[in-house]
Amino acid sequence: MIVAFVETLDGVLKDVALETVSVAHRVKETLGGEVVAVGAGKKVEGLEQLGKAGADRVLFVEDERLEHAAQARAHALLKVLEGKDVRAVVFPATKPGKEVAPFVAAGLSAPMLTDIVDFSFEGEALVAKKPLYAGKVIGTFRLEHPVLIFSHRPKAFAVRRDGAEAPVETVQVEVDPRALRVEVLEIKAKEKGEVDVAEADYIVSGGRGMGGPENFKLLYDLADALTRLTGKKVAVGASRAAVDAGWMPHSHQVGQTGKVVSPELYIAVGISGALQHLAGMRTSKVIVAINKDPEAPIFKIADFGVVDDLFKVVPELTRRLKERAGE
């Protein structure tokens, strides 16, 4: 069986799960067997939809205690897979996926590959491409093992939508208390509605040129206008310079010491384009740069550049987009 880890958060099925199942389906084309999507945590609706992306069936361990600690989730997964003929386990290389995957690999005493962007097979060995040094270089890796464990970069693989709904089975496992040693003391949930850069279709990102934290409102307005016009998930990002200056939280940072992203559209505003920033966003499908410095390195990789004052260009762009959205 080919296992796809189903990412859920507090009872919500994450979009990336469809990608993970699609990747698992691609593995099945070579290794055979069935694609089983496996998740654990609070009760989730809509799991049957994973069938459309290629899951033959879905197993879900409903247990609230598994929601917070990756170690507990991994433990439940291992319990579900015990005694089964598992040939591969696929995870998303998201924040939760990158934490759960190594615990599962460790539980199976198996090696794993993180964050692959493409793969093929040589016989039954996995040959995968993976960005190194935040994408400054691409490595090819060969993994030959009875259980192939890897995580895939979000948005690097196409989602299948041609399957039928899959049967969903809720399973109970006996959870070892040792897997529940992490105790939750306090949770301050994020404000709802804000899109994370790692999950965004479009990103509007600001750098040193923004001049101060208050000016990021211009980018939130632009993101809002883009959302209303296109229905896309639009996030506000930031360069390291803007985060170091304390203008934006680190969770928004794009680059080698932040998040590596590949959205459909990346609009870099007042970002000069330091190497470690370019490494984190150069695989975006379309890059737009707005900067008053014509020598800014960001223009070397931008598909479209505007050399002008962002404080004029961004509000006007927002106004025009809102106009088109019929406001």
Added chain:
Amino acid sequence: MEVLVLLKKVPDTGIPLKVAADGTDIDRTGITYVMSPYDEYALEAALRLKEGGKITGLSVLTLGDAGADEILRTALAKGADRAFRIHAENFELLDGWATARAIHAWLKDQSFSLILAGKEAVDDASSQVPFYLATLLDWPAVSYAVDLDVDGDRAVVERETDRGEEKLALPLPAVVAFDRAKYEPRLPNLRGIMQAKRKPIETVSVEIPEPTVKRTGLEMPPPREAGRVTTNDFPQNVEELIQFLEEKGLI
């Protein structure tokens, strides 16, 4: 209570990299190395625990070649008490599973109560070693810490996840992996640098397992051509931008 911080030597993130002519490695000419940035946050957290009297000893460990002694020296200059290096020439070609087993071979005879590390190293961003290690040790572990305190026999971790801010408690011994912390790492001062010269770096030999994940090639990412740049006046340039977004089917 003794704390161990895991450090990895990586190429400085501000340096452009290219693949060497024979294609088997990156071109090492002119590359400078640093402690991986997330490891630096873990070390800073440990230094703060030490200053707060919460821990009695602070050791650092790297698995690497002789050149990695430089980052250990930096850690000693910042205030670590002892440094260890598991000697491995090919450390950049090891997978997380091999690395963790090599570290575990040494660690199983030590008596640390808390192991800190970066959530991932910025070279291969694998996010594996701390979690393999925790499993081999049968210790609790969490990632994405931004702050840490020790309260009696437990570690209290603040972390940032997709959910928001979480405060968790882990019974010791435990493994905690750091994201960018709430505070910036310090620079070593002159006194620290002088003291570090007298502190020992112990080289450790253990059997380094063969990696199962084998690197078979390196290539540069496909080049990205510069596109159109408009220097036309406002608001004509905004008009052109909107046309461009339309052509691409983005709006």
